[in-house]
Amino acid sequence: MLGAEPVWALGAMSGTSLDGVDAALILTDGERVFRRGATGYRPYSTAERAVIAAALGRWPGEPGVAEAAEVVEAAHAELIAGIPGAALVGFHGQTLAHDPRGRGTHQAGDGAVLAAALGLPVVWDFRSSDVALGGEGAPLAPFYHFALAAGFGGDVPMAFLNLGGVGNLTWADPSRGRPEAEGALVAFDTGPGNAPLDELLRARRGLAHDAGGALARAGVPDEAVVADFLAAPWFARKPPKSADRADFAGLLDAVAHLSDADAAATLALCTAAAVAEGLRHFPAPPGRLLVSGGGRKNRAVMDMLAGLTDLPVEPAEAAGLDGDMLEAEAFGFLAVRVARGLPTSCPSTTGVRAAVGGGRISRPGG
DSSP, X not given: OOOSSOEEEEEEEEOTTOSEEEEEEEEEOSSOEEEEEEEEEEEOOHHHHXXXXXXXXXXTTXXXXXXXXXXXXXXXXHHHHTSOOOSEEEEEEXXXXXXXXXXXXXXXXXXXXXXXXXXXXXXXXXXXXXXXXXXXXXXXXXXXXXXXXXXXXXXXXXXXXXXXSEEEEEEEXXXXXXXXSTXXXXXXXXXXXXHHHHHXXXXXXXXXXXXXXXXXXXXXXXXXXXXXXXXXXXGGXXXXXXXXXXXXXXXXXXXXXXXXXXXXXXXXXXXXXXXXXXXXXXSSOXXXXXXXXXXXXXXXXXXXXXXXXXXXXXXXXXXXXXXXXXXXXXXXXXXXXXXXXXXXBOHHHHOOSSOBOOOEEEOTTO
8 A cells, every 4th residue: 555655657548549558657646646757659550459459349258358468468568668667557458348237347458467577566457346336437537637627726627528439528626625525526428539430541541540630621521410329318318427439330330321521520520519418417617628539639520529619629738738648647646546545436427336446456476
């Protein structure tokens, strides 16, 4: 168990976009962020991505899962070994399946393997305890978002949007003092983030993503497809709620009749409209909306968000943050909270019955 003094923690995140591993050092006591340190990125190769993609939707023991875990562990070990200075590591793993009301949640990668390879304590399996206590297991970054909002020094609520493979929103009121306090946080997944658009580009043009949103900006959205999308029961559900990237796989079929540009524009509008729908669940308007993840680089999505909301929609960099590393930083922050015995989720973020500290700790040598 850690004391209250700040330590350098390295968080590592491999998201649902399947692009690679982000890692970031932060100096934190699990309540405040004092400094940010080195960062790194290790992309998955085409072959590695194919191994992981083949295991999506599968559970421990099923075909392809062990191979995907080996890819995830090796990539993380390679990246983390090149970033010295951490006292402990927060390892999210690679989500392969997420079914909190059914089989649970599955992140590939064993923290004990990483601890042995790195010679450092590794905090991992962040989501299982939350799911076991009735929570959605996601999103988990909101406690870090609360610390960021508090660090800006104001008492006006702020909103954070992460656009990875799936989108998620956090509303944070730093005046409440603690993230688990009543009224401090509201958080939930909004629906599809980059995943449908990335899959469209891979299928039709052999590209990893729509760079800068250029293709989507050249097209015209099909409003009927967007309206059908927004009629899904998902949007009538009140938060907390979480999604899996497979939940919206039907969007590609819905745009199959459209040209490349119009299909891209339609999927971009679905992403932005899902976020706009989510904003109505906030208890009060936030002072600003900061966007992290790869989606903030898509000008079509950002322009659509600005047009659908009455909020200043800004990339995380506008507040001095690194929008590529916010999720990785979050798991370094959460690792310290786990090591200190502090909660990492609460009823207003995941729907868990009470504030709970997730994660287990693996140390070198067992």
